[in-house]
Amino acid sequence: MKNKFYITTPIYYPSAEAHIGHAYCTTMCDILARAKRMRGFETYFLTGVDEHGEKIQKKAQEKGVTPQQYVDEIAEKFKVLWKAMKISNDDFIRTTQERHMTVVQNIFSKMLKNDDIYLGKYEGWYCTPCESFWTDTQVGEEHLCPDCHRPVHKAEEECYFFKTSKYVDQLVKHYEANPKFITPVSRKNEMMNTFINKGLDDLSVSRTSFDWGIPIRENNKHVLYVWLDALCNYITALGYDTDHPELFKKFWEDPNCEIVHVVGADITRFHVIYWPMFLTSLGLRLPDRVFVHGLLDLNGEKMSKSRGNVVSPFPLIERYGVDTVRWFLAKEFSFGSDGRFTPESFAERINVDLANNFGNLVNRTTSMISKYFEGVVPELKNPGEKEKSIRALSEKTIKAYENLMDDLKVSEALNEVVELLNVANKYIEESQPWVLSKEGKTEELGNVMAVLTSTIITCTKLLSPVLVETTDKVYALFNLTEEQKTYEFTENFCGFTGNHVEKGSPLFPRLDIALETEYINSLTK
Numbered sequence: 001m002k003n004k005f006y007i008t009t010p011i012y013y014p015s016a017e018a019h020i021g022h023a024y025c026t027t028m029c030d031i032l033a034r035a036k037r038m039r040g041f042e043t044y045f046l047t048g049v050d051e052h053g054e055k056i057q058k059k060a061q062e063k064g065v066t067p068q069q070y071v072d073e074i075a076e077k078f079k080v081l082w083k084a085m086k087i088s089n090d091d092f093i094r095t096t097q098e099r100h101m102t103v104v105q106n107i108f109s110k111m112l113k114n115d116d117i118y119l120g121k122y123e124g125w126y127c128t129p130c131e132s133f134w135t136d137t138q139v140g141e142e143h144l145c146p147d148c149h150r151p152v153h154k155a156e157e158e159c160y161f162f163k164t165s166k167y168v169d170q171l172v173k174h175y176e177a178n179p180k181f182i183t184p185v186s187r188k189n190e191m192m193n194t195f196i197n198k199g200l201d202d203l204s205v206s207r208t209s210f211d212w213g214i215p216i217r218e219n220n221k222h223v224l225y226v227w228l229d230a231l232c233n234y235i236t237a238l239g240y241d242t243d244h245p246e247l248f249k250k251f252w253e254d255p256n257c258e259i260v261h262v263v264g265a266d267i268t269r270f271h272v273i274y275w276p277m278f279l280t281s282l283g284l285r286l287p288d289r290v291f292v293h294g295l296l297d298l299n300g301e302k303m304s305k306s307r308g309n310v311v312s313p314f315p316l317i318e319r320y321g322v323d324t325v326r327w328f329l330a331k332e333f334s335f336g337s338d339g340r341f342t343p344e345s346f347a348e349r350i351n352v353d354l355a356n357n358f359g360n361l362v363n364r365t366t367s368m369i370s371k372y373f374e375g376v377v378p379e380l381k382n383p384g385e386k387e388k389s390i391r392a393l394s395e396k397t398i399k400a401y402e403n404l405m406d407d408l409k410v411s412e413a414l415n416e417v418v419e420l421l422n423v424a425n426k427y428i429e430e431s432q433p434w435v436l437s438k439e440g441k442t443e444e445l446g447n448v449m450a451v452l453t454s455t456i457i458t459c460t461k462l463l464s465p466v467l468v469e470t471t472d473k474v475y476a477l478f479n480l481t482e483e484q485k486t487y488e489f490t491e492n493f494c495g496f497t498g499n500h501v502e503k504g505s506p507l508f509p510r511l512d513i514a515l516e517t518e519y520i521n522s523l524t525k
């Protein structure tokens with residue numbers, strides 16, 4: 001099993017302000033990174049912004065500022081959002097940084113020298129929003145972009161091409177030998193049918209029609225195609241081809257490091273076709289997995305600023321707290337499938353999982369320990385069948401959670417924990433502590449409290465990559481020692497005897513669905 005983990009988000013275009021869809025991808029990566037760190041994997045988590053290209057240049061012109069001023073402002077906003085979302089990225093790369101641009105110029109020179117890039121002429125259909133050229137067959141009779149379905153126009157320019165034909169067989173072999181390279185597998189089939197089986201043209205990798213890009217040293221009429229520039233961020237951020245390549249060696253070059261790119265379905269092609277080819281051209285290893293998540297819509301409609309239906313995470317964080325937003329994103333949607341954001345589903349998800357299940361369990365347990373044991377966690381003595389079965393379930397849950405997280409199945413891993421919380425709540429109903437107390441069955445009553453405490457702490461730990469603020473609150477309620485807070489301590493079932501417990505206010509107040517739905521609806525703009 002690999003003991004290092006390198007995970008990346010796509011680098012976002014600062015052409016619009018970040019919305020809940022962008023926050024989705026970054027939050028899922030953050031959860032995966034935190035879950036690995038918690039278990040002792042050496043982890044590196046990268047995000048950033050993709051700042052070049054015609055689209056950005058046009059936006060800056062519209063605003064009457066320079067492209068650099070424009071991207072500086074929006075890059076800052078992304079940073080502020082990730083801070084508010086408690087994103088634990090180790091670095092934030094911007095493609096206008098010197099550390100990126102110089103290395104990308106070297107990469108282009110290498111590819112040119114290797115004869116993987118040549119100068120030619122491009123005639124084709126151009127889609128400005130996607131910054132992509134397409135062939136006659138791809139745009140069809142209606143002349144629409146096959147990616148975004150907007151109209152394309154005829155364009156011709158001198159440009160450099162990357163020889164995709166040289167690498168396509170090797171790529172397909174790689175897919176076959178590594179069935180998890182593209183996850184879910186349906187995305188691999190889509191790539192084969194839509195692009196590879198139809199025959200790939202050489203990829204145009206330079207532009208002369210605008211200048212907001214990385215200049216090509218060998219021919220300064222040209223700037224680099226934004227996708228070649230952007231994809232390289234995954235290695236330039238680690239110091240590839242510099243005099244300080246430590247991170248690159250430590251993560252990219254170590255076969256014991258698992259490399260995962262998480263991307264949205266709309267940009268799969270670039271990550272699973274061209275990026276592997278670029279890496280092969282440079283003689284570098286490929287990532288282990290490209291995980292493709294679905295896109296979130298709002299009430300069934302694609303989120304976009306022009307439609308006026310974009311939800312910003314900020315007001316949600318402000319009103320409900322960052323943990324609830326993170327929880328909703330992680331739990332509501334099955335990672336890998338498209339998802340529908342509705343205001344009702346947000347409020348309901350918080351009530352069902354956090355207020356009624358997790359929060360309620362903590363609240364009831366701390367109250368009972370205060371009431372029956374003067375706030376001190378009792379010892380587990382002579383456990384009965386129920387206690388033994390919860391212990392077994394707890395151990396099984398930890399294993400299942402680890403395996404599912406390792407397989408990037410975040411929502412499924414969280415389901416396992418929610419199931420354990422459900423069982424713990426049922427255990428209260430079945431054991432009826434209030435009856436045990438009345439009947440003076442102190443040992444049995446103590447066992448229930450010890451088992452509930454242990455289950456709460458195990459679940460809190462497993463949920464800590466998502467519920468980053470709540471975790472500390474629960475640890476404080478149970479006065480955990482530093483040792484008890486460690487992940488390894490989950491092996492000590494009922495290891496909390498003697499801890500002093502505080503009675504706190506509810507962790508997650510129950511939401512009024514109608515009221516909150518109205519509030520969230522008022523936020524869409």
Ligand code: MSP
Pocket residue numbers: 009010011012013014020021022024025050230231232233262263264265266267294295296297303
């Ligand atoms: N700059 C490129 C990526 C370059 S990576 C080398 C780009 N940027 S983007 O800002 O348009 O999109 C970034 C990511 O956000 C993509 O993975 C995209 O799928 C994701 N999302 C944008 N809108 C989304 C939703 N509504 N839902 C989920 N993810 C969404 O493409």
